[in-house]
Structures are given as structure tokens and as C-alpha cells.
Amino acid sequence: MRNFITVNDIGDIKEAVRKAQYVKANPFADSHLGKNKTMLLIFFNSSLRTRLSTQKAALNLGMNVIVLDVNQGAWKLETERGVIMDSDKPEHILEAIPVMGSYCDIIGVRSFAQFQSKSDDYSEKILNQFIQLSGKPVISMEAATRHPLQSFADLITIEEHKRVERPKVVLSWAPHPKALPQAVPNSFVEWMKAADYDLVITHPEGYELDPSFTEGCRIEYDQKKAFEGAHFIYGKNWSAFNDPNYGKVLSTDRSWTIDSEKMALTDNGFFMHCLPVRRNMIVTDEVIESANSLVIPEAANRVVSAQTVIKEILLGLQ
Numbered sequence: 001m002r003n004f005i006t007v008n009d010i011g012d013i014k015e016a017v018r019k020a021q022y023v024k025a026n027p028f029a030d031s032h033l034g035k036n037k038t039m040l041l042i043f044f045n046s047s048l049r050t051r052l053s054t055q056k057a058a059l060n061l062g063m064n065v066i067v068l069d070v071n072q073g074a075w076k077l078e079t080e081r082g083v084i085m086d087s088d089k090p091e092h093i094l095e096a097i098p099v100m101g102s103y104c105d106i107i108g109v110r111s112f113a114q115f116q117s118k119s120d121d122y123s124e125k126i127l128n129q130f131i132q133l134s135g136k137p138v139i140s141m142e143a144a145t146r147h148p149l150q151s152f153a154d155l156i157t158i159e160e161h162k163r164v165e166r167p168k169v170v171l172s173w174a175p176h177p178k179a180l181p182q183a184v185p186n187s188f189v190e191w192m193k194a195a196d197y198d199l200v201i202t203h204p205e206g207y208e209l210d211p212s213f214t215e216g217c218r219i220e221y222d223q224k225k226a227f228e229g230a231h232f233i234y235g236k237n238w239s240a241f242n243d244p245n246y247g248k249v250l251s252t253d254r255s256w257t258i259d260s261e262k263m264a265l266t267d268n269g270f271f272m273h274c275l276p277v278r279r280n281m282i283v284t285d286e287v288i289e290s291a292n293s294l295v296i297p298e299a300a301n302r303v304v305s306a307q308t309v310i311k312e313i314l315l316g317l318q
């Protein structure tokens with residue numbers, strides 16, 4: 001593996017889960033692999049889990065780690081080529097990326113959708129510049145359209161907890177006051193399809209995701225109907241994808257909040273969420289604190305997904 005951006009980069013999905021299970025059981029077995037190698041983590045947006053778990057994963061592999069919050073302490077970056085740089089941005093991303101690449105062996109990038117241009121977001125303009133200009137393998141730590149380290153951790157968590165071979169997994173939209181990207185749901189759909197689970201997506205009308213992700217998926221507009229018999233409920237808010245509402249909040253309808261009454265419709269289903277989560281908007285206190293809530297083990301598996309990915313990239317650099 002050179003870059004880790006989409007589900008296709010991980011290869012055979014069952015094999016990937018087996019590799020992750022080995023990493024989880026033997027976290028320090030490859031602590032020699034990253035000796036004298038440097039991981040650089042670049043954050044354009046806030047993070048708790050990705051920041052900590054990706055560092056921990058790299059440290060378990062014996063790497064050195066450098067973290068940069070671009071918006072705190074670095075020069076403000078111009079991202080448009082051809083502009084006359086007489087504004088408040090002293091540095092161009094076209095120089096900054098190769099410079100950053102020269103200081104590391106692997107580079108992780110967090111760069112959310114900016115909601116200014118759907119085509120810029122969906123062409124992964126920023127992430128692709130890192131791939132083209134850094135000269136180093138690139139790991140997406142949530143880019144504009146996908147969050148693969150999260151989806152891989154979600155897959156590992158489902159494999160650990162499933163009671164049937166092909167579980168019913170429901171991706172449910174839930175309300176949130178601010179506009180959030182579609183990266184987590186897009187990516188979740190991509191990985192659940194690759195795992196060949198029985199996936200159902202439920203959301204209010206107007207919240208349809210990019211059809212190139214949801215092609216062939218069952219969409220159910222009745223949330224309660226979707227929950228019936230489910231083994232896993234994956235809660236998440238996202239903003240609208242379809243024009244003219246791209247990046248907009250169309251509804252904060254709390255009748256979509258995931259509560260105990262809805263969870264009672266499932267087959268003793270587990271609750272999952274990538275975190276951070278707004279309690280009593282997305283999910284009630286009762287559900288997130290219940291014995292069926294997987295949010296903490298799911299977040300813990302972020303070390304496992306990151307370590308499995310970094311290990312594969314390091315093996316490719318040998």
C-alpha cells in the first residue's frame with residue numbers, strides 16, 4: 001500500500017481484518033519497523049481521537065512523530081494557484097507541501113470539506129495536492145469525502161461484536177445544529193458494502209448522499225422501519241449533498257434522535273458513533289450509556305486501524 005485514502009487501498013477486506021486482529025493482539029510485535037522513520041500529522045481541522053490514536057499507532061511501530069496544526073502557529077496557506085498573494089496568507093500550499101514532505105517518511109492529513117465548492121470538495125483538491133507534491137505516502141485522517149481510518153475501525157468493531165455472519169447494519173441520520181461533512185457516512189457506506197453486510201441507510205428526504213457511494217443500497221425514509229431487526233445502529237449527522245443545498249442544514253428534527261424506544265425495535269442492536277457526539281441531539285444519554293453502546297471500544301479500535309495501515313505502508317518502504 002502506498003496511500004490510504006479509500007477502501008480500495010486496503011486490498012482484500014477479510015485479510016485486512018485478520019491483519020488488524022493480529023496487530024491488536026500483538027501491538028509491539030513490529031516496534032522495529034518504524035525505527036528512524038518519521039510520521040508527520042497535519043491537521044487543518046480539530047481532532048481528539050485521530051490526533052491521539054494515529055500518534056499512538058506510529059509510536060507502537062517505533063516511529064518518531066511530529067504533529068502540526070496548520071491553523072495554529074504555521075503560516076496561513078494560500079491554496080489557489082495564480083492568485084496575487086497580497087492578502088493575509090503569506091505562504092502557498094504549493095511550497096508548503098513539498099517542504100513538509102521533506103521532513104518525514106509518511107504524512108497524515110486531516111482536511112475537511114469546506115462547503116464552498118462541491119467540485120473542489122468531491123475532487124479532494126487538498127488531499128490530492130499532498131499525494132502529488134509531498135513525495136511521500138499519504139494517509140487520509142478524514143478528508144473532504146471519506147474518513148477511512150474511522151470506517152476501518154468501525155469494521156473491526158462490528159467483526160468483534162457481530163452475532164450473525166451477515167449482520168443488519170443501519171446507518172441513521174440524526175439531528176445536529178451545525179453543518180457536518182458527508183465524509184463519515186460516505187466512507188462507512190463504502191466499507192460496509194465491501195464487507196457485504198446487510199446495509200440499510202435511513203435519513204429524512206433531502207439528505208440523500210452522493211449516489212456514487214450509495215448505488216445499490218437500500219434507502220428507507222421511515223427510521224423506525226429501518227431499525228426493525230437491526231444488529232448495529234450507526235448514528236451520524238451529515239449536511240445535504242444535493243444541489244442547491246450542498247453543505248446546508250435542512251432539518252434539526254429531534255424526532256430523528258436515537259432513543260431507547262427506537263433501539264427496542266432492533267434485535268438487541270448495538271449503538272455506534274464515530275464521536276464526537278452531541279448527546280440528546282444525535283443520541284439520548286440513556287442509549288449512549290447503555291450496555292449496547294460501542295462508542296468507547298470503537299474509538300479504541302482507531303489505534304488498531306491506524307497501526308494496521310501504517311504497518312502496511314512501512315512494509316512497502318522496506
Ligand code: AN0
Nearest residue numbers: 180181183184274275276
Ligand atoms: C466531524 C465530521 O462529522 O466529519 C468529525 C467526525 C470524526 N465532526 C464534527 O465536526 C463535529
Ligand code: CP
Nearest residue numbers: 047048049050274275
Ligand atoms: N472520530 C474522529 O475522527 O474523532 P476526532 O475528530 O476527534 O479525531
